[in-house]
Amino acid sequence: MDHFALNNGELFAENVPLADIAREVGTPVYVYSRATLSRHARVFREALSALPSVHIAFAVKSNPNLAVLRLLASEGYGADVVSEGEMNRALAAGIPAADVVFSGVGKTRRELTAAVKAGIGQFNLESEEEGVELAAIAAELGLVASCALRVNPDVDARTHAKISTGKAENKFGVSYDRAAGIYARLSALPGLDMRGLAVHIGSQISDLEPSRQAFLKMGALMEEIRAGGLKVTHMDLGGGLGVPYKAGDALPTPEDYGAVVASVARDWGVTLMFEPGRVITGNSGVLVTEVVRVKQGTANPFVVVDAAMNDLARPAMYDAWHDFLAVKPNGRTFTANIVGPICESSDTFAMGREIDEVAAGDLAVFRTAGAYGATMANTYNSRALVPEVMVDGDKWAVVAERIEPATILAAETVPDWLK
Numbered sequence: 001m002d003h004f005a006l007n008n009g010e011l012f013a014e015n016v017p018l019a020d021i022a023r024e025v026g027t028p029v030y031v032y033s034r035a036t037l038s039r040h041a042r043v044f045r046e047a048l049s050a051l052p053s054v055h056i057a058f059a060v061k062s063n064p065n066l067a068v069l070r071l072l073a074s075e076g077y078g079a080d081v082v083s084e085g086e087m088n089r090a091l092a093a094g095i096p097a098a099d100v101v102f103s104g105v106g107k108t109r110r111e112l113t114a115a116v117k118a119g120i121g122q123f124n125l126e127s128e129e130e131g132v133e134l135a136a137i138a139a140e141l142g143l144v145a146s147c148a149l150r151v152n153p154d155v156d157a158r159t160h161a162k163i164s165t166g167k168a169e170n171k172f173g174v175s176y177d178r179a180a181g182i183y184a185r186l187s188a189l190p191g192l193d194m195r196g197l198a199v200h201i202g203s204q205i206s207d208l209e210p211s212r213q214a215f216l217k218m219g220a221l222m223e224e225i226r227a228g229g230l231k232v233t234h235m236d237l238g239g240g241l242g243v244p245y246k247a248g249d250a251l252p253t254p255e256d257y258g259a260v261v262a263s264v265a266r267d268w269g270v271t272l273m274f275e276p277g278r279v280i281t282g283n284s285g286v287l288v289t290e291v292v293r294v295k296q297g298t299a300n301p302f303v304v305v306d307a308a309m310n311d312l313a314r315p316a317m318y319d320a321w322h323d324f325l326a327v328k329p330n331g332r333t334f335t336a337n338i339v340g341p342i343c344e345s346s347d348t349f350a351m352g353r354e355i356d357e358v359a360a361g362d363l364a365v366f367r368t369a370g371a372y373g374a375t376m377a378n379t380y381n382s383r384a385l386v387p388e389v390m391v392d393g394d395k396w397a398v399v400a401e402r403i404e405p406a407t408i409l410a411a412e413t414v415p416d417w418l419k
């Protein structure tokens with residue numbers, strides 16, 4: 001459930017007409033609903049309430065906006081970060097360092113050092129080599145880094161290949177067969193406190209059976225490690241729960257997910273950790289765009305909008321579907337292609353789709369754009385970096401300004417020898 005709905009024939013975010021925001025801020029613009037974010041955060045937490053000890057670390061990569069992080073901090077969420085930049089955002093939002101999990105396959109020495117100094121709560125190690133390096137850094141600083149070992153369970157998440165992470169050929173984690181040995185060797189290093197295991201098999205998961213298989217494998221590995229006399233007090237089960245992108249899509253709910261987790265892990269005697277991203281932010285945001293013009297095509301008309309693949313990369317990158325709705329629908333529909341202005345054929349949001357009838361100057365939204373939307377935006381074709389707005393009841397605020405092409409141009413220089 002979200003708080004984007006028609007009110008007297010016009011699309012609102014909570015109590016604010018999207019047209020008001022578009023008029024004042026311009027388009028394209030991302031709009032987030034505070035009530036939806038809070039609701040999703042609470043629903044996800046509630047779905048895990050049968051578990052004895054839970055830590056939820058919001059996957060910052062899905063939406064790193066400072067206001068979004070601040071809101072989730074106030075809901076008691078920690079953060080799952082994958083770079084020093086994300087770590088600093090989480091800390092700036094008021095998330096305690098102890099509640100931050102540092103993931104990522106390529107943490108640099110500089111990042112590891114900064115994170116140890118900041119007192120980050122858990123490092124999810126992606127390799128033995130990384131663990132050895134982190135141990136040396138921590139020992140030199142006279143500190144101890146709490147760690148989980150990320151394991152690649154070789155389970156197919158049955159999601160899009162580009163967002164699948166738990167197959168043996170993926171770059172993530174250590175192989176299942178080598179994990180217990182690596183865990184034991186890293187446990188012996190001063191500077192590290194090996195306290196658990198981590199797994200994450202992919203994103204936009206729409207079938208919970210692969211997750212269940214992965215959790216079962218992790219439970220068996222946990223027992224094997226404990227049988228070797230080592231402690232396992234934390235098990236990080238990652239994120240990945242999918243969300244409906246199409247009206248009417250039936251996806252497993254947070255309750256379904258919580259039930260699967262509980263059926264496997266309730267009695268593990270650990271703190272269970274989670275890294276949800278999309279399920280919290282996905283349906284909490286829309287991308288508002290204006291129709292530049294409607295151009296005649298061969299089979300269908302092209303609806304050319306002022307948002308492009310640089311603003312919302314998911315359709316171009318993953319053939320992702322985002323529902324497209326007119327802000328003031330006239331009640332009629334037509335079959336059209338929806339495209340952006342960028343000079344690439346991949347700048348296509350939909351082909352031959354039945355959508356609300358729109359004309360030049362009309363406003364429309366791409367739904368389910370709160371996750372992996374603004375954060376993946378870039379300035380290709382020397383376009384602006386898209387702004388972000390948060391709505392809260394009757395009020396709203398710009399929470400990330402549009403960065404104009406002129407600002408980016410100003411950061412570039414022509415060297416003397418070219419002048």
Ligand code: LLP
Nearest residue numbers: 059200203204239240241275276277278372
């Ligand atoms: N934990 C780890 C270790 C991850 O790699 C990810 C996502 C998450 C948690 C959060 O997953 P979520 O709950 O959001 O599914 N850009 C792609 C998605 C990439 C996901 C990368 N990792 C997209 O737009 O679909």
